[in-house]
Amino acid sequence: MPEPAAAAEDNRPYIIRAYGPDALRGALLRMFLIRNFEEAAEASYMRGLVHGTMHLSIGQEAVAVGACLGLTESDKITSTHRGHGHCIAKGADVGRMFAEFFGKETGYCRGRGGSMHIADPAKGNLGANGIVGGGLPIAVGSALSAKRLGTGAVTVCFFGDGANNEGAFHEALNMAAIWKLPVVFLCENNRYGMSTSTERSTAVPRVALRAAAYAMPGVTVDGNDISAVAEAVDAATARGRAGEGPSLVECLTYRWRGHSKSDRNRYRSREEIEAWMARDPIPRFAALLVAHGIMSEDEVRAAEAEAERVIEAGLEFARAGPDPSVADLTRDVYTTEAP
Amino acid sequence: MTTAGGGVRELSYAEALREAMDIALASDPRVILMGEDIGVYGGAFQVTGDLVHRYGEDRVIDTPISELGGAGVAIGAAMTGLRPIYEFQFSDFATLAMEQIVNQAAKIRYMLGGAVSVPVVMRFPAGSGTGAAAQHSQSLEAWFGHVPGLKVVQPSTPADAKGLLLAALEDPDPVLIFEHKLLYKMKGPVPEGHYTVPIGKAAIRRPGRDLCIVAGAIMVHRALEAAEALSAEGIEAEVIDLRSIRPIDRDTILDAVRRTGRLICVYEGVKTLGIGAEISAMVAESDAFDFLDAPIIRLGGAEAPIPYNPELEKAAVPQVPDIVAAARALAGGRL
Numbered sequence: 001m002p003e004p005a006a007a008a009e010d011n012r013p014y015i016i017r018a019y020g021p022d023a024l025r026g027a028l029l030r031m032f033l034i035r036n037f038e039e040a041a042e043a044s045y046m047r048g049l050v051h052g053t054m055h056l057s058i059g060q061e062a063v064a065v066g067a068c069l070g071l072t073e074s075d076k077i078t079s080t081h082r083g084h085g086h087c088i089a090k091g092a093d094v095g096r097m098f099a100e101f102f103g104k105e106t107g108y109c110r111g112r113g114g115s116m117h118i119a120d121p122a123k124g125n126l127g128a129n130g131i132v133g134g135g136l137p138i139a140v141g142s143a144l145s146a147k148r149l150g151t152g153a154v155t156v157c158f159f160g161d162g163a164n165n166e167g168a169f170h171e172a173l174n175m176a177a178i179w180k181l182p183v184v185f186l187c188e189n190n191r192y193g194m195s196t197s198t199e200r201s202t203a204v205p206r207v208a209l210r211a212a213a214y215a216m217p218g219v220t221v222d223g224n225d226i227s228a229v230a231e232a233v234d235a236a237t238a239r240g241r242a243g244e245g246p247s248l249v250e251c252l253t254y255r256w257r258g259h260s261k262s263d264r265n266r267y268r269s270r271e272e273i274e275a276w277m278a279r280d281p282i283p284r285f286a287a288l289l290v291a292h293g294i295m296s297e298d299e300v301r302a303a304e305a306e307a308e309r310v311i312e313a314g315l316e317f318a319r320a321g322p323d324p325s326v327a328d329l330t331r332d333v334y335t336t337e338a339p
Numbered sequence: 340m341t342t343a344g345g346g347v348r349e350l351s352y353a354e355a356l357r358e359a360m361d362i363a364l365a366s367d368p369r370v371i372l373m374g375e376d377i378g379v380y381g382g383a384f385q386v387t388g389d390l391v392h393r394y395g396e397d398r399v400i401d402t403p404i405s406e407l408g409g410a411g412v413a414i415g416a417a418m419t420g421l422r423p424i425y426e427f428q429f430s431d432f433a434t435l436a437m438e439q440i441v442n443q444a445a446k447i448r449y450m451l452g453g454a455v456s457v458p459v460v461m462r463f464p465a466g467s468g469t470g471a472a473a474q475h476s477q478s479l480e481a482w483f484g485h486v487p488g489l490k491v492v493q494p495s496t497p498a499d500a501k502g503l504l505l506a507a508l509e510d511p512d513p514v515l516i517f518e519h520k521l522l523y524k525m526k527g528p529v530p531e532g533h534y535t536v537p538i539g540k541a542a543i544r545r546p547g548r549d550l551c552i553v554a555g556a557i558m559v560h561r562a563l564e565a566a567e568a569l570s571a572e573g574i575e576a577e578v579i580d581l582r583s584i585r586p587i588d589r590d591t592i593l594d595a596v597r598r599t600g601r602l603i604c605v606y607e608g609v610k611t612l613g614i615g616a617e618i619s620a621m622v623a624e625s626d627a628f629d630f631l632d633a634p635i636i637r638l639g640g641a642e643a644p645i646p647y648n649p650e651l652e653k654a655a656v657p658q659v660p661d662i663v664a665a666a667r668a669l670a671g672g673r674l
Contacts, residue, residue: 076419110452117450126418127451131442137408138443141415148371148397149420171408332453333487335511
């Protein structure tokens with residue numbers, strides 16, 4: 001959780017004011033972990049070690065880490081098909097994530113879910129979702145539980161720009177608003193739902209404008225600026241915890257890679273991709289930390305090396321895991337075996 | 340049936356369901372009811388009745404007309420500590436919520452490798468006979484019976500309605516209850532207090548030696564009426580109430596076929612690819628097939644939407660004379 005607000009005359013960026021050095025170093029490490037995890041997952045895919053496809057969020061790391069920075073383990077998130085970053089930002093173990101990619105019994109879903117269904121309920125991650133918009137009503141249900149059970153938890157509901165045209169988005173926002181539930185609808189607007197741009201798919205120029213239809217605050221921030229993301233989400237979670245209801249935070253960002261491994265990038269230009277790659281959120285945050293004396297250049301390099309080491313150990317753990325037994329094909333369809 | 344003792348009264352099917360929810364709300368603070376117009380209106384079929392006045396709007400929650408979202412909220416709440424009972428106003432409206440029921444509720448536990456359960460209960464007023472025409476009269480239970488991860492029950496009596504609903508609430512997985520609308524006002528003996536009826540166990544409602552009729556929901560009552568008429572002609576029909584279609588009570592059905600050698604499946608859902616097809620195949624694939632003395636007969640819904648005109652509506656689903664005629668044909672060996 002963020003620390004009490006500093007004095008008004010403090011002109012440093014929000015994240016520097018609100019979080020201590022350990023939290024900030026941890027945030028940078030998690031951004032490196034997400035980047036390295038996805039690069040290693042992609043490399044594993046290229047080598048034929050990963051069955052099926054995957055949806056990479058390289059370039060979007062500031063959104064996941066910024067949104068989760070102020071959350072506790074009892075707070076919940078719902079995630080999307082592009083959810084590796086959310087998992088890591090909420091504290092998932094990369095070894096068990098890789099094991100899931102490799103279809104191992106030691107994976108988060110014991111090899112039953114793969115890249116699109118990783119969940120970590122113990123850490124408050126209710127799971128990625130293969131259906132665009134599928135997690136939105138579930139997040140509202142999680143917030144309803146928190147309110148009824150008085151847990152004080154908030155739920156951060158990640159969704160992409162593509163989901164904002166699903167009926168589930170509108171139904172979920174409306175119900176969260178009429179019942180004043182502690183949920184933050186966090187739109188990762190990476191500009192394309194698969195190949196279709198928001199300009200071609202969405203009648204309003206900003207997803208956040210849709211908040212007005214559900215009488216909740218809606219803000220749009222630079223999703224490659226972790227401080228801006230954290231500031232907006234922390235304000236929204238504070239509002240939720242205070243019983244004032246839901247908020248919509250739209251983070252403008254970009255996925256460097258295609259939608260999935262089948263994407264040939266026919267719908268966007270090299271210039272556009274390169275322009276966004278020049279706005280890489282990770283060096284930007286690292287430079288901020290160095291400028292404010294939180295970390296030295298050497299410490300930044302050490303954090304990157306540490307992430308690489310964790311990723312390597314995670315891959316090692318995943319490769320060593322056992323495959324599921326075919327005899328267990330129907331295990332966990334039900335909690336108790338059918339009579 | 341496990342009972343808590345106490346007396347037995349006559350209650351309607353709707354009253355029995357309400358009593359089950361009353362018991363659950365009173366004994367478990369995690370239980371909430373959700374649905375359209377279930378509060379002061381009392382539910383479209385007056386099943387929730389006055390519960391909102393006794394448990395408040397925080398626990399008997401009127402939802403907007405948002406079936407997809409509402410079902411998803413119930414699922415999310417079930418994953419995080421509540422025990423929601425979500426009422427669809429008509430089972431037909433499940434079509435608006437298929438994504439959440441089929442992709443989410445049914446699959447989350449499996450996809451997540453068993454990390455969570457989804458203990459949600461969904462109630463569906465189903466079936467024809469009310470003049471509500473094609474979009475408010477369907478029997479879609481077989482659709483959901485096709486989905487691993489769901490449990491699907493269709494109680495035919497007030498006592499079962501209460502006991503199955505209480506069993507559903509104790510079940511850690513999603514349970515869908517299909518309640519035939521014509522049964523809501525039907526009265527029957529209902530034990531007082533808390534008891535459960537096991538999910539997945541059929542009931543033999545009437546024993547018989549000559550043939551067996553396997554039916555669910557309202558069709559159980561039509562089958563019993565047909566069996567009474569057949570008995571006067573010297574044909575003794577056994578009537579099996581499925582009660583649950585997923586899991587289905589294979590043992591009870593196959594045993595009845597072995598004993599009687601003749602089988603009629605009666606169900607209101609569309610005949611083709613319906614529950615009767617599954618039961619017939621179950622028999623054909625088992626040793627019970629060797630005991631058959633005649634072909635199996637399926638009596639199911641017509642290959643048409645449910646029509647409005649009352650005579651057409653009746654003709655669209657099996658009625659007592661259809662069952663009697665089929666049984667006579669089977670018993671007479673005239674097929």
